Amino acid sequence: MAFLRDPKPWLFLICLYPLARLGYLGYTDGLGVNPIEFITRSLGTWTLTGLLLTLAVTPARRLTGRASLVRHRRMLGLFAFFYGVLHLLSYLWLDQFFDWAAMVKDVLKRPFITFGMVAFLLLLPLALTSTQAAMRRLGRNWQRVHWLIYPAAIAGVLHYGWLVKKDLTQPLIYGGILALFLGLRVFWRYKKTKAG
Amino acid sequence: AALPPYKKGAYGTTEPVNSFKEITSYNNFYEFGTDKADPAAHAYSLQTRPWTVSIEGACRKPKVWDIDALIKAFPLEERIYRLRCVEGWSMVIPWLGFPLANLLKQAEPTGDAKYVEFSSLHDPKQMPGQRRAILDWPYVEGLRLDEAMHPLTLLAVGLYGQELPKQNGAPIRLVVPWKYGFKSAKSIVRIRLVEQQPVSSWMKAAPREYGFYSNVNPEVDHPRWSQAKERRIGEFLKRPTLMFNGYGDQVAHLYAGMDLRKYF
Numbered sequence A: 001m002a003f004l005r006d007p008k009p010w011l012f013l014i015c016l017y018p019l020a021r022l023g024y025l026g027y028t029d030g031l032g033v034n035p036i037e038f039i040t041r042s043l044g045t046w047t048l049t050g051l052l053l054t055l056a057v058t059p060a061r062r063l064t065g066r067a068s069l070v071r072h073r074r075m076l077g078l079f080a081f082f083y084g085v086l087h088l089l090s091y092l093w094l095d096q097f098f099d100w101a102a103m104v105k106d107v108l109k110r111p112f113i114t115f116g117m118v119a120f121l122l123l124l125p126l127a128l129t130s131t132q133a134a135m136r137r138l139g140r141n142w143q144r145v146h147w148l149i150y151p152a153a154i155a156g157v158l159h160y161g162w163l164v165k166k167d168l169t170q171p172l173i174y175g176g177i178l179a180l181f182l183g184l185r186v187f188w189r190y191k192k193t194k195a196g
Numbered sequence B: 001a002a003l004p005p006y007k008k009g010a011y012g013t014t015e016p017v018n019s020f021k022e023i024t025s026y027n028n029f030y031e032f033g034t035d036k037a038d039p040a041a042h043a044y045s046l047q048t049r050p051w052t053v054s055i056e057g058a059c060r061k062p063k064v065w066d067i068d069a070l071i072k073a074f075p076l077e078e079r080i081y082r083l084r085c086v087e088g089w090s091m092v093i094p095w096l097g098f099p100l101a102n103l104l105k106q107a108e109p110t111g112d113a114k115y116v117e118f119s120s121l122h123d124p125k126q127m128p129g130q131r132r133a134i135l136d137w138p139y140v141e142g143l144r145l146d147e148a149m150h151p152l153t154l155l156a157v158g159l160y161g162q163e164l165p166k167q168n169g170a171p172i173r174l175v176v177p178w179k180y181g182f183k184s185a186k187s188i189v190r191i192r193l194v195e196q197q198p199v200s201s202w203m204k205a206a207p208r209e210y211g212f213y214s215n216v217n218p219e220v221d222h223p224r225w226s227q228a229k230e231r232r233i234g235e236f237l238k239r240p241t242l243m244f245n246g247y248g249d250q251v252a253h254l255y256a257g258m259d260l261r262k263y264f
Helices: A007-015 A017-027 A035-064 A067-095 A100-109 A111-128 A132-138 A141-146 A149-163 A169-195 B020-025 B038-045 B067-073 B100-107 B201-205 B248-255
Strands: B006-012 B052-057 B063-066 B076-084 B089-099 B115-120 B140-144 B154-159 B173-175 B188-194 B229-232
Touching: A007 A017, A007 A067, A017 A035, A017 A067, A035 A067, A035 A149, A035 A169, A067 A111, A100 A111, A111 A141, A111 A149, A132 A141, A149 A169, B020 B089, B020 B154, B052 B067, B052 B100, B063 B067, B076 B154, B076 B173, B089 B100, B100 B154, B100 B188
Parallel strands: B006 B076, B052 B188, B089 B229
Antiparallel strands: B052 B063, B076 B089, B089 B154, B115 B140, B115 B188, B154 B173
């Protein structure tokens, strides 16, 4: 039963939970009376959650000393991208029904849509260069490319914050956690330069 | 409690009506939380009896009405209205109520009365959402006197032939069908006739985004989203939003000569 001790398949199943939940709610009439809004928002918040979990790997590794944690970062990041794609699809298809003229106007005119689109475009090269082969080919530049997750996550939080009508609680929670993770990195870098 | 008998109103739409479940499970009523499922979950704590509504300010006959006396005082009628939320969704709702004009006429507004200000209940014990300063409580809304006297403007006390559910603004709420939903104040305790244009809660919260008039207008976007289309709850494709929510024939004259971009 060695395969049961490998955390990877388990993590994969856990990462499917948001999608399975939507499927279950859809099947049991649990998506509320505005299911399109529910689905789009749910996929959006899970994308942010996925990005934050990806960004949590490095601090978790440093704080626990478990270097093996980094093995799971790629799957988390790819799932975040997967939910981002579904979120974008639900906007294009369910919400706007491919009304391209309206969407172009939306992206140019409305900061919250613009930031969402920017976040997606920043994540795209990360997903495309997530393979071992790309890592080898890019060498040192791979890290530079994947640094893009920071602006992507910031754009994602702004995208959420700009959308809500008044109550900023939820976006502030995501923003606070993101600020904490970024702050930790700045702090560690500062300590390193001081020590060195 | 059962409502007195009512008749079908003269105004209304023949469009299919949204279901009772849709109308009572998807609400913006920040007094009970900012999620649209919150009002249905939390509004049970609202005590709708005893309840009084005071008519005061620039009128000759101010009065504090008991809610049951008020419901009996004016003949009730059913009005099937479209409701367009500023967020971009809409419903068709069979309200039960009476024209606000009937009540205002009885109060006899004086020449100083230019506007009407509506205040909702302020009681954080009954309205848990008020424990957070999301808006400047109590919820305040306002209409110009001629808007308030318009025959379409309704004080609703019921829905689907029954007493108004708490999450929909029991025991008495305003319904102004050609304006975005937030203009229609819920759980009203005070109606004041005033000379100056009232400052509504949403105007205070975000003056750039929510104006005093807030007429449904597909050509004037909300600063952060388009108002050209709406999703009718229960439908898949969005439909175009109509000027004055489709009530232009009845209300456009109220705004003749006004720049609706400036007076949004």
